[in-house]
Amino acid sequence: MIIAVDGPAASGKGTIARALARHYGLPHLDTGLLYRAVALTVERLGLDPSREADAVAACDFDERVLADPLLRSDAVGQRASIVSAHPLVRASLLQRQRRFAAQPGGAVLDGRDIGTVIAPDATAKLFVKAAAQVRARRRHAELQATGSSIGLDQVLADIRARDARDEGRAAAPLVQAADAAPLDTSNLSIEASVQRAIEMVEAQR
Numbered sequence: 001m002i003i004a005v006d007g008p009a010a011s012g013k014g015t016i017a018r019a020l021a022r023h024y025g026l027p028h029l030d031t032g033l034l035y036r037a038v039a040l041t042v043e044r045l046g047l048d049p050s051r052e053a054d055a056v057a058a059c060d061f062d063e064r065v066l067a068d069p070l071l072r073s074d075a076v077g078q079r080a081s082i083v084s085a086h087p088l089v090r091a092s093l094l095q096r097q098r099r100f101a102a103q104p105g106g107a108v109l110d111g112r113d114i115g116t117v118i119a120p121d122a123t124a125k126l127f128v129k130a131a132a133q134v135r136a137r138r139r140h141a142e143l144q145a146t147g148s149s150i151g152l153d154q155v156l157a158d159i160r161a162r163d164a165r166d167e168g169r170a171a172a173p174l175v176q177a178a179d180a181a182p183l184d185t186s187n188l189s190i191e192a193s194v195q196r197a198i199e200m201v202e203a204q205r
């Protein structure tokens with residue numbers, strides 16, 4: 001069983017994907033971390049994320065970077081959306097994601113293009129979304145909890161910028177797969193979102 005969970009930043013897709021993996025006893029891959037690892041490596045090598053050749057050079061990143069706490073920062077997320085627009089970066093990370101999805105027993109993957117490109121034949125596909133204001137409030141609360149003093153307006157502007165880049169790029173843009181079930185978490189608690197996600201997977205398998 002392969003479960004594809006796609007959606008924009010701070011929509012709740014990561015939380016839902018982790019909960020589905022626990023529920024079904026499947027391994028889980030947060031594919032955003034791969035693009036974040038490329039972005040952080042580009043930065044550390046002093047390269048330019050907007051140059052495709054520079055970003056490609058960072059695709060062969062040191063695996064230890066995947067455990068770096070800096071990976072989850074907003075700044076790295078923004079740069080991840082710059083490196084992820086390069087077709088050669090996406091091609092370089094494709095097989096790794098497909099191999100993960102092809103494990104015996106199955107897997108849960110979350111990202112932007114799992115249902116459309118990585119696993120178009122997934123058993124179940126969810127497209128998790130939420131209003132930009134709601135996503136900004138969630139991300140803002142998370143950042144405050146880590147001691148950040150960034151304002152809500154800035155977080156909202158960052159989310160909108162990242163949405164625009166992810167939806168507007170030519171290579172594997174963020175878009176709901178035709179056969180994905182939409183799940184709007186704007187007015188749902190985490191528990192209710194997970195419950196609804198399990199019902200949607202059950203309806204598709």
Ligand code: C5P
Pocket residue numbers: 009010031032033035036077080081082084085110111112113114162166
């Ligand atoms: O999901 P997360 O916020 O960690 O993703 C960081 C960035 O990586 C996204 O904004 C997007 O540009 C890119 N990404 C992608 N395809 C994926 C997962 C993430 O392009 N499957």
